[in-house]
Amino acid sequence: MELVFATNNKNKVKEIKALLPSSMKILTLSEIGCTEEIEETEETIEGNAKLKANYITKKYGYDCFADDTGLEVDALNGAPGVYSARYAGENVTYEDNVQKILHEMKEKSNRKSQFRTVVALNFKGEQYLFEGVCKGGITSEKHGNDGFGYDPIFRPLGFKQTFAEMSLAEKGKISHRGLAVQKLINFLKQLR
Numbered sequence: 001m002e003l004v005f006a007t008n009n010k011n012k013v014k015e016i017k018a019l020l021p022s023s024m025k026i027l028t029l030s031e032i033g034c035t036e037e038i039e040e041t042e043e044t045i046e047g048n049a050k051l052k053a054n055y056i057t058k059k060y061g062y063d064c065f066a067d068d069t070g071l072e073v074d075a076l077n078g079a080p081g082v083y084s085a086r087y088a089g090e091n092v093t094y095e096d097n098v099q100k101i102l103h104e105m106k107e108k109s110n111r112k113s114q115f116r117t118v119v120a121l122n123f124k125g126e127q128y129l130f131e132g133v134c135k136g137g138i139t140s141e142k143h144g145n146d147g148f149g150y151d152p153i154f155r156p157l158g159f160k161q162t163f164a165e166m167s168l169a170e171k172g173k174i175s176h177r178g179l180a181v182q183k184l185i186n187f188l189k190q191l192r
């Protein structure tokens with residue numbers, strides 16, 4: 001089975017390929033000749049996942065899945081949420097976003113937060129949504145060098161390490177994207 005994963009984020013592709021059976025071939029956007037940026041203009045995580053998947057299916061005609069993820073911090077009323085990629089502004093780095101959260105959380109005792117991923121799958125003319133949630137807490141400083149994004153400041157519930165201190169396999173088993181993708185895989189498997 002061949003499916004397009006509507007992303008060019010190498011970290012995400014690596015994470016997802018590690019979870020998929022080898023019979024499932026994943027094509028990335030650059031591999032189908034899509035070099036343009038797909039703007040995430042919706043106001044919800046679900047909305048942006050659907051928008052990206054629909055863009056590819058409509059323009060390129062492929063069955064496709066897209067994911068969108070947000071970090072939702074309780075003490076910040078659910079921010080950065082759908083704005084996680086550009087929390088510190090447009091064209092910022094992961095580090096800028098991490099520093100902004102650390103700064104805003106400095107005086108906060110409630111460190112509870114969660115990552116939420118929604119995967120939208122367009123398959124044979126139908127659309128399906130899969131959600132994965134990983135609950136945890138925001139640390140007071142960065143720990144670890146692996147992963148990407150907010151990984152160095154997110155410690156999943158019940159663990160001593162942050163995501164940035166875990167291997168890809170460890171993170172994949174419990175992470176928001178791992179859980180959403182597992183649901184996607186289970187769905188695809190029962191179709192065959």
Ligand code: IMP
Pocket residue numbers: 009067068069070071084085086094097147148149150151163175177
């Ligand atoms: P995206 O729109 O799904 O690419 O995710 C938005 C932002 O959330 C990214 O730019 C990252 O900063 C952050 N993010 C997404 N997934 C993860 C993750 O697994 N770990 C840490 N940060 C993540």
